[in-house]
Amino acid sequence: MIALPIVLAAVGPVFASANSDKDIAFSSGPGHLFGTDFVGRDVWNEVLLGGRSVVLIAVAATLCTYLVAVPIGVAVGMSRSRFLGEAVMRPLDIVLAVPSMLLLLLLASTAPNVMWALVVIVTVINLPDVIRIARASALAISARPAVEAMRLQGESHVRIGLGYVVRAMVRTLAADLGTRFTGAVYLVASASFLGVGVSPQTSDWAAMVDRNRTGLFLQPWAVVLPALLIVALSVGVNLAFDQLLRRKRREVRA
Structure with a gap:
Protein backbone atom coordinates (compact mmCIF):
# COMPACT_ATOMS: atom_id res chain seq x y z
CA MET A 1 0.00 0.00 0.00
CA ILE A 2 2.90 2.34 0.68
CA ALA A 3 5.25 1.13 -2.03
CA LEU A 4 2.97 1.67 -5.01
CA PRO A 5 2.14 5.38 -4.37
CA ILE A 6 5.75 6.12 -3.36
CA GLY A 35 -9.09 6.35 -20.61
CA THR A 36 -8.81 10.13 -20.86
CA ASP A 37 -9.61 12.97 -18.49
CA PHE A 38 -11.89 16.00 -18.85
CA VAL A 39 -9.78 17.59 -21.62
CA GLY A 40 -8.71 14.37 -23.35
CA ARG A 41 -5.36 13.78 -21.65
CA ASP A 42 -4.31 10.19 -20.91
CA VAL A 43 -5.28 9.35 -17.30
CA TRP A 44 -2.38 6.96 -16.69
CA ASN A 45 0.11 9.55 -17.91
CA GLU A 46 -1.41 12.13 -15.56
CA VAL A 47 -1.18 9.64 -12.68
CA LEU A 48 2.52 9.09 -13.41
CA LEU A 49 3.09 12.85 -13.34
CA GLY A 50 0.77 13.78 -10.48
CA GLY A 51 2.09 11.97 -7.39
CA ARG A 52 5.27 13.89 -6.74
CA SER A 53 3.57 17.08 -5.60
CA VAL A 54 1.26 15.33 -3.10
CA VAL A 55 3.87 12.95 -1.63
CA LEU A 56 6.85 15.31 -1.52
CA ILE A 57 4.90 18.20 0.00
CA ALA A 58 3.38 15.92 2.67
CA VAL A 59 6.77 14.41 3.55
CA ALA A 60 8.50 17.80 3.60
CA ALA A 61 5.75 19.38 5.72
CA THR A 62 5.81 16.48 8.22
CA LEU A 63 9.60 16.64 8.59
CA CYS A 64 9.53 20.44 9.00
CA THR A 65 6.80 20.13 11.62
CA TYR A 66 8.84 17.77 13.80
CA LEU A 67 12.11 19.67 13.28
CA VAL A 68 10.45 22.83 14.60
CA ALA A 69 7.93 21.46 17.11
CA VAL A 70 10.01 18.87 19.00
CA PRO A 71 12.78 21.28 20.14
CA ILE A 72 10.17 23.83 21.24
CA GLY A 73 8.11 21.23 23.11
CA VAL A 74 11.15 19.70 24.80
CA ALA A 75 12.54 23.10 25.82
CA VAL A 76 9.21 24.19 27.32
CA GLY A 77 8.64 20.86 29.03
CA MET A 78 12.12 20.68 30.56
CA SER A 79 12.06 24.28 31.76
CA ARG A 80 9.28 23.57 34.29
CA SER A 81 8.47 27.27 34.08
CA ARG A 82 4.76 27.95 34.33
CA LEU A 103 -6.85 28.07 8.62
CA LEU A 104 -5.59 26.54 5.37
CA LEU A 105 -7.77 28.86 3.31
CA LEU A 106 -6.88 31.92 5.41
CA LEU A 107 -3.13 31.30 5.12
CA ALA A 108 -3.32 30.35 1.47
CA SER A 109 -5.14 33.57 0.61
CA THR A 110 -2.07 35.58 1.68
CA ALA A 111 0.62 33.21 0.35
CA PRO A 112 2.02 32.85 -3.16
CA ASN A 113 0.61 30.00 -5.21
CA VAL A 114 3.80 27.90 -5.08
CA MET A 115 4.60 24.51 -3.54
CA TRP A 116 7.03 25.75 -0.87
CA ALA A 117 4.31 28.04 0.47
CA LEU A 118 2.03 25.02 0.86
CA VAL A 119 4.78 23.24 2.84
CA VAL A 120 4.97 26.22 5.21
CA ILE A 121 1.17 26.39 5.57
CA VAL A 122 0.80 22.69 6.41
CA THR A 123 3.71 22.96 8.86
CA VAL A 124 2.10 25.91 10.65
CA ILE A 125 -1.24 24.08 10.91
CA ASN A 126 0.37 20.96 12.42
CA LEU A 127 2.77 22.75 14.79
CA PRO A 128 0.39 23.28 17.76
CA ASP A 129 -0.54 19.58 18.04
CA VAL A 130 3.03 18.31 17.86
CA ILE A 131 4.32 20.94 20.29
CA ARG A 132 1.65 19.94 22.82
CA ILE A 133 2.53 16.25 22.45
CA ALA A 134 6.27 16.92 22.75
CA ARG A 135 5.79 19.19 25.77
CA ALA A 136 3.55 16.71 27.61
CA SER A 137 5.98 13.87 26.95
CA ALA A 138 8.99 15.97 27.98
CA LEU A 139 7.26 17.02 31.22
CA ALA A 140 6.74 13.41 32.25
CA ILE A 141 10.22 12.27 31.24
CA SER A 142 12.05 15.21 32.82
CA ALA A 143 10.52 14.30 36.22
CA ARG A 144 12.21 10.89 36.23
CA PRO A 145 14.98 10.15 38.77
CA ALA A 146 17.44 9.55 35.91
CA VAL A 147 17.06 13.15 34.76
CA GLU A 148 17.52 14.45 38.32
CA ALA A 149 20.69 12.37 38.61
CA MET A 150 22.02 13.82 35.36
CA ARG A 151 21.33 17.34 36.62
CA LEU A 152 23.17 16.63 39.88
CA GLN A 153 26.14 15.37 37.87
CA GLY A 154 26.30 18.73 36.13
CA GLU A 155 25.08 17.62 32.70
CA SER A 156 23.97 20.47 30.46
CA HIS A 157 20.32 20.94 29.50
CA VAL A 158 21.18 20.29 25.85
CA ARG A 159 22.88 17.00 26.67
CA ILE A 160 20.01 15.90 28.92
CA GLY A 161 17.45 16.91 26.33
CA LEU A 162 19.12 15.29 23.33
CA GLY A 163 20.77 12.39 25.11
CA TYR A 164 17.89 11.23 27.27
CA VAL A 165 14.60 13.08 26.94
CA VAL A 166 14.32 13.03 23.14
CA ARG A 167 15.47 9.41 22.97
CA ALA A 168 12.85 8.45 25.54
CA MET A 169 10.19 10.23 23.47
CA VAL A 170 10.87 8.25 20.30
CA ARG A 171 8.02 5.78 20.76
CA THR A 172 5.54 8.56 21.52
CA LEU A 173 6.64 10.56 18.48
CA ALA A 174 6.60 7.45 16.29
CA ALA A 175 3.02 6.73 17.35
CA ASP A 176 2.06 10.27 16.38
CA LEU A 177 4.07 10.34 13.15
CA GLY A 178 1.74 8.06 11.20
CA THR A 179 -1.30 10.14 12.13
CA ARG A 180 0.55 13.37 11.46
CA PHE A 181 1.68 12.25 8.00
CA THR A 182 -1.88 11.23 7.16
CA GLY A 183 -3.06 14.66 8.30
CA ALA A 184 -0.44 16.29 6.09
CA VAL A 185 -1.57 14.21 3.09
CA TYR A 186 -5.16 15.24 3.85
CA LEU A 187 -4.26 18.94 3.98
CA VAL A 188 -2.10 18.80 0.86
CA ALA A 189 -4.75 16.88 -1.06
CA SER A 190 -7.46 19.27 0.16
CA ALA A 191 -5.37 22.27 -0.88
CA SER A 192 -4.75 20.77 -4.32
CA PHE A 193 -8.45 19.93 -4.59
CA LEU A 194 -9.25 23.59 -3.86
CA GLY A 195 -6.55 24.85 -6.22
CA VAL A 196 -4.27 26.15 -3.45
CA GLY A 197 -0.52 25.75 -3.96
CA VAL A 198 -0.80 24.18 -7.42
CA SER A 199 -2.09 25.43 -10.74
CA PRO A 200 -5.55 24.10 -11.70
CA GLN A 201 -3.97 22.53 -14.81
CA THR A 202 -1.05 20.90 -12.97
CA SER A 203 -0.78 17.12 -13.00
CA ASP A 204 -1.67 16.33 -9.39
CA TRP A 205 -3.60 13.40 -7.91
CA ALA A 206 -5.90 15.53 -5.76
CA ALA A 207 -6.44 18.09 -8.51
CA MET A 208 -7.33 15.21 -10.85
CA VAL A 209 -10.15 14.21 -8.50
CA ASP A 210 -11.47 17.77 -8.53
CA ARG A 211 -11.22 18.27 -12.29
CA ASN A 212 -12.74 14.94 -13.30
CA ARG A 213 -15.49 14.46 -10.71
CA THR A 214 -18.11 15.86 -13.10
CA GLY A 215 -17.45 12.89 -15.38
CA LEU A 216 -17.27 10.26 -12.65
CA PHE A 217 -19.90 8.06 -14.26
CA LEU A 218 -18.53 8.60 -17.77
CA GLN A 219 -14.88 7.85 -16.96
CA PRO A 220 -14.52 6.67 -13.33
CA TRP A 221 -10.80 5.84 -13.57
CA ALA A 222 -9.93 9.53 -13.87
CA VAL A 223 -11.27 10.00 -10.30
CA VAL A 224 -10.97 6.56 -8.73
CA LEU A 225 -7.33 5.86 -9.61
CA PRO A 226 -5.75 8.98 -8.03
CA ALA A 227 -8.15 8.79 -5.08
CA LEU A 228 -7.19 5.15 -4.40
CA LEU A 229 -3.50 6.04 -4.47
CA ILE A 230 -3.99 8.80 -1.88
CA VAL A 231 -6.07 6.50 0.35
CA ALA A 232 -3.55 3.64 0.01
CA LEU A 233 -0.67 5.90 1.04
CA SER A 234 -2.50 7.27 4.09
CA VAL A 235 -3.82 3.93 5.33
CA GLY A 236 -0.57 2.11 4.57
CA VAL A 237 1.58 4.52 6.57
CA ASN A 238 -0.68 4.17 9.63
CA LEU A 239 -0.74 0.38 9.39
CA ALA A 240 3.04 0.29 9.05
CA PHE A 241 3.59 2.42 12.15
CA ASP A 242 1.06 0.38 14.13
CA GLN A 243 2.89 -2.81 13.20
CA LEU A 244 6.24 -1.27 14.11
CA LEU A 245 4.99 -0.21 17.54
CA ARG A 246 3.49 -3.66 18.21
CA ARG A 247 6.82 -5.25 17.34
CA LYS A 248 8.66 -2.88 19.69
CA ARG A 249 6.24 -3.75 22.52
CA ARG A 250 6.86 -7.46 21.99
CA GLU A 251 10.63 -6.89 22.11
CA VAL A 252 10.33 -4.91 25.35
CA ARG A 253 8.19 -7.63 26.99
CA ALA A 254 10.58 -10.31 25.83
Whole structure:
Protein backbone atom coordinates (compact mmCIF):
# COMPACT_ATOMS: atom_id res chain seq x y z
CA MET A 1 0.00 0.00 0.00
CA ILE A 2 2.90 2.34 0.68
CA ALA A 3 5.25 1.13 -2.03
CA LEU A 4 2.97 1.67 -5.01
CA PRO A 5 2.14 5.38 -4.37
CA ILE A 6 5.75 6.12 -3.36
CA VAL A 7 7.22 4.41 -6.43
CA LEU A 8 4.75 6.12 -8.74
CA ALA A 9 5.52 9.50 -7.16
CA ALA A 10 9.29 8.97 -7.27
CA VAL A 11 9.82 7.45 -10.72
CA GLY A 12 6.50 8.05 -12.44
CA PRO A 13 7.62 11.23 -14.23
CA VAL A 14 10.57 9.32 -15.69
CA PHE A 15 8.23 6.93 -17.49
CA ALA A 16 5.57 9.50 -18.31
CA SER A 17 5.16 10.49 -21.92
CA ALA A 18 6.24 13.94 -22.98
CA ASN A 19 3.57 13.89 -25.67
CA SER A 20 0.80 16.32 -24.70
CA ASP A 21 -1.60 15.40 -27.51
CA LYS A 22 -5.23 15.31 -26.42
CA ASP A 23 -8.00 12.94 -27.40
CA ILE A 24 -11.74 12.95 -26.75
CA ALA A 25 -12.68 14.01 -23.21
CA PHE A 26 -13.74 11.18 -20.87
CA SER A 27 -12.99 8.63 -23.57
CA SER A 28 -12.13 4.94 -23.12
CA GLY A 29 -10.78 4.50 -26.60
CA PRO A 30 -7.79 2.44 -27.73
CA GLY A 31 -4.34 3.64 -26.76
CA HIS A 32 -5.48 4.81 -23.31
CA LEU A 33 -5.17 2.14 -20.61
CA PHE A 34 -7.41 4.02 -18.15
CA GLY A 35 -9.09 6.35 -20.61
CA THR A 36 -8.81 10.13 -20.86
CA ASP A 37 -9.61 12.97 -18.49
CA PHE A 38 -11.89 16.00 -18.85
CA VAL A 39 -9.78 17.59 -21.62
CA GLY A 40 -8.71 14.37 -23.35
CA ARG A 41 -5.36 13.78 -21.65
CA ASP A 42 -4.31 10.19 -20.91
CA VAL A 43 -5.28 9.35 -17.30
CA TRP A 44 -2.38 6.96 -16.69
CA ASN A 45 0.11 9.55 -17.91
CA GLU A 46 -1.41 12.13 -15.56
CA VAL A 47 -1.18 9.64 -12.68
CA LEU A 48 2.52 9.09 -13.41
CA LEU A 49 3.09 12.85 -13.34
CA GLY A 50 0.77 13.78 -10.48
CA GLY A 51 2.09 11.97 -7.39
CA ARG A 52 5.27 13.89 -6.74
CA SER A 53 3.57 17.08 -5.60
CA VAL A 54 1.26 15.33 -3.10
CA VAL A 55 3.87 12.95 -1.63
CA LEU A 56 6.85 15.31 -1.52
CA ILE A 57 4.90 18.20 0.00
CA ALA A 58 3.38 15.92 2.67
CA VAL A 59 6.77 14.41 3.55
CA ALA A 60 8.50 17.80 3.60
CA ALA A 61 5.75 19.38 5.72
CA THR A 62 5.81 16.48 8.22
CA LEU A 63 9.60 16.64 8.59
CA CYS A 64 9.53 20.44 9.00
CA THR A 65 6.80 20.13 11.62
CA TYR A 66 8.84 17.77 13.80
CA LEU A 67 12.11 19.67 13.28
CA VAL A 68 10.45 22.83 14.60
CA ALA A 69 7.93 21.46 17.11
CA VAL A 70 10.01 18.87 19.00
CA PRO A 71 12.78 21.28 20.14
CA ILE A 72 10.17 23.83 21.24
CA GLY A 73 8.11 21.23 23.11
CA VAL A 74 11.15 19.70 24.80
CA ALA A 75 12.54 23.10 25.82
CA VAL A 76 9.21 24.19 27.32
CA GLY A 77 8.64 20.86 29.03
CA MET A 78 12.12 20.68 30.56
CA SER A 79 12.06 24.28 31.76
CA ARG A 80 9.28 23.57 34.29
CA SER A 81 8.47 27.27 34.08
CA ARG A 82 4.76 27.95 34.33
CA PHE A 83 5.18 31.41 32.80
CA LEU A 84 7.06 30.06 29.79
CA GLY A 85 4.54 27.26 29.38
CA GLU A 86 1.61 29.69 29.41
CA ALA A 87 3.38 32.10 27.06
CA VAL A 88 4.01 29.38 24.49
CA MET A 89 0.92 27.20 24.84
CA ARG A 90 -1.91 29.75 25.10
CA PRO A 91 -1.31 31.26 21.62
CA LEU A 92 -1.14 27.72 20.25
CA ASP A 93 -4.51 26.97 21.83
CA ILE A 94 -5.98 29.84 19.81
CA VAL A 95 -4.59 28.32 16.61
CA LEU A 96 -5.97 24.90 17.61
CA ALA A 97 -9.43 26.42 18.03
CA VAL A 98 -9.52 27.36 14.34
CA PRO A 99 -10.59 24.49 12.02
CA SER A 100 -7.68 23.27 9.92
CA MET A 101 -9.46 23.82 6.60
CA LEU A 102 -10.42 27.38 7.52
CA LEU A 103 -6.85 28.07 8.62
CA LEU A 104 -5.59 26.54 5.37
CA LEU A 105 -7.77 28.86 3.31
CA LEU A 106 -6.88 31.92 5.41
CA LEU A 107 -3.13 31.30 5.12
CA ALA A 108 -3.32 30.35 1.47
CA SER A 109 -5.14 33.57 0.61
CA THR A 110 -2.07 35.58 1.68
CA ALA A 111 0.62 33.21 0.35
CA PRO A 112 2.02 32.85 -3.16
CA ASN A 113 0.61 30.00 -5.21
CA VAL A 114 3.80 27.90 -5.08
CA MET A 115 4.60 24.51 -3.54
CA TRP A 116 7.03 25.75 -0.87
CA ALA A 117 4.31 28.04 0.47
CA LEU A 118 2.03 25.02 0.86
CA VAL A 119 4.78 23.24 2.84
CA VAL A 120 4.97 26.22 5.21
CA ILE A 121 1.17 26.39 5.57
CA VAL A 122 0.80 22.69 6.41
CA THR A 123 3.71 22.96 8.86
CA VAL A 124 2.10 25.91 10.65
CA ILE A 125 -1.24 24.08 10.91
CA ASN A 126 0.37 20.96 12.42
CA LEU A 127 2.77 22.75 14.79
CA PRO A 128 0.39 23.28 17.76
CA ASP A 129 -0.54 19.58 18.04
CA VAL A 130 3.03 18.31 17.86
CA ILE A 131 4.32 20.94 20.29
CA ARG A 132 1.65 19.94 22.82
CA ILE A 133 2.53 16.25 22.45
CA ALA A 134 6.27 16.92 22.75
CA ARG A 135 5.79 19.19 25.77
CA ALA A 136 3.55 16.71 27.61
CA SER A 137 5.98 13.87 26.95
CA ALA A 138 8.99 15.97 27.98
CA LEU A 139 7.26 17.02 31.22
CA ALA A 140 6.74 13.41 32.25
CA ILE A 141 10.22 12.27 31.24
CA SER A 142 12.05 15.21 32.82
CA ALA A 143 10.52 14.30 36.22
CA ARG A 144 12.21 10.89 36.23
CA PRO A 145 14.98 10.15 38.77
CA ALA A 146 17.44 9.55 35.91
CA VAL A 147 17.06 13.15 34.76
CA GLU A 148 17.52 14.45 38.32
CA ALA A 149 20.69 12.37 38.61
CA MET A 150 22.02 13.82 35.36
CA ARG A 151 21.33 17.34 36.62
CA LEU A 152 23.17 16.63 39.88
CA GLN A 153 26.14 15.37 37.87
CA GLY A 154 26.30 18.73 36.13
CA GLU A 155 25.08 17.62 32.70
CA SER A 156 23.97 20.47 30.46
CA HIS A 157 20.32 20.94 29.50
CA VAL A 158 21.18 20.29 25.85
CA ARG A 159 22.88 17.00 26.67
CA ILE A 160 20.01 15.90 28.92
CA GLY A 161 17.45 16.91 26.33
CA LEU A 162 19.12 15.29 23.33
CA GLY A 163 20.77 12.39 25.11
CA TYR A 164 17.89 11.23 27.27
CA VAL A 165 14.60 13.08 26.94
CA VAL A 166 14.32 13.03 23.14
CA ARG A 167 15.47 9.41 22.97
CA ALA A 168 12.85 8.45 25.54
CA MET A 169 10.19 10.23 23.47
CA VAL A 170 10.87 8.25 20.30
CA ARG A 171 8.02 5.78 20.76
CA THR A 172 5.54 8.56 21.52
CA LEU A 173 6.64 10.56 18.48
CA ALA A 174 6.60 7.45 16.29
CA ALA A 175 3.02 6.73 17.35
CA ASP A 176 2.06 10.27 16.38
CA LEU A 177 4.07 10.34 13.15
CA GLY A 178 1.74 8.06 11.20
CA THR A 179 -1.30 10.14 12.13
CA ARG A 180 0.55 13.37 11.46
CA PHE A 181 1.68 12.25 8.00
CA THR A 182 -1.88 11.23 7.16
CA GLY A 183 -3.06 14.66 8.30
CA ALA A 184 -0.44 16.29 6.09
CA VAL A 185 -1.57 14.21 3.09
CA TYR A 186 -5.16 15.24 3.85
CA LEU A 187 -4.26 18.94 3.98
CA VAL A 188 -2.10 18.80 0.86
CA ALA A 189 -4.75 16.88 -1.06
CA SER A 190 -7.46 19.27 0.16
CA ALA A 191 -5.37 22.27 -0.88
CA SER A 192 -4.75 20.77 -4.32
CA PHE A 193 -8.45 19.93 -4.59
CA LEU A 194 -9.25 23.59 -3.86
CA GLY A 195 -6.55 24.85 -6.22
CA VAL A 196 -4.27 26.15 -3.45
CA GLY A 197 -0.52 25.75 -3.96
CA VAL A 198 -0.80 24.18 -7.42
CA SER A 199 -2.09 25.43 -10.74
CA PRO A 200 -5.55 24.10 -11.70
CA GLN A 201 -3.97 22.53 -14.81
CA THR A 202 -1.05 20.90 -12.97
CA SER A 203 -0.78 17.12 -13.00
CA ASP A 204 -1.67 16.33 -9.39
CA TRP A 205 -3.60 13.40 -7.91
CA ALA A 206 -5.90 15.53 -5.76
CA ALA A 207 -6.44 18.09 -8.51
CA MET A 208 -7.33 15.21 -10.85
CA VAL A 209 -10.15 14.21 -8.50
CA ASP A 210 -11.47 17.77 -8.53
CA ARG A 211 -11.22 18.27 -12.29
CA ASN A 212 -12.74 14.94 -13.30
CA ARG A 213 -15.49 14.46 -10.71
CA THR A 214 -18.11 15.86 -13.10
CA GLY A 215 -17.45 12.89 -15.38
CA LEU A 216 -17.27 10.26 -12.65
CA PHE A 217 -19.90 8.06 -14.26
CA LEU A 218 -18.53 8.60 -17.77
CA GLN A 219 -14.88 7.85 -16.96
CA PRO A 220 -14.52 6.67 -13.33
CA TRP A 221 -10.80 5.84 -13.57
CA ALA A 222 -9.93 9.53 -13.87
CA VAL A 223 -11.27 10.00 -10.30
CA VAL A 224 -10.97 6.56 -8.73
CA LEU A 225 -7.33 5.86 -9.61
CA PRO A 226 -5.75 8.98 -8.03
CA ALA A 227 -8.15 8.79 -5.08
CA LEU A 228 -7.19 5.15 -4.40
CA LEU A 229 -3.50 6.04 -4.47
CA ILE A 230 -3.99 8.80 -1.88
CA VAL A 231 -6.07 6.50 0.35
CA ALA A 232 -3.55 3.64 0.01
CA LEU A 233 -0.67 5.90 1.04
CA SER A 234 -2.50 7.27 4.09
CA VAL A 235 -3.82 3.93 5.33
CA GLY A 236 -0.57 2.11 4.57
CA VAL A 237 1.58 4.52 6.57
CA ASN A 238 -0.68 4.17 9.63
CA LEU A 239 -0.74 0.38 9.39
CA ALA A 240 3.04 0.29 9.05
CA PHE A 241 3.59 2.42 12.15
CA ASP A 242 1.06 0.38 14.13
CA GLN A 243 2.89 -2.81 13.20
CA LEU A 244 6.24 -1.27 14.11
CA LEU A 245 4.99 -0.21 17.54
CA ARG A 246 3.49 -3.66 18.21
CA ARG A 247 6.82 -5.25 17.34
CA LYS A 248 8.66 -2.88 19.69
CA ARG A 249 6.24 -3.75 22.52
CA ARG A 250 6.86 -7.46 21.99
CA GLU A 251 10.63 -6.89 22.11
CA VAL A 252 10.33 -4.91 25.35
CA ARG A 253 8.19 -7.63 26.99
CA ALA A 254 10.58 -10.31 25.83
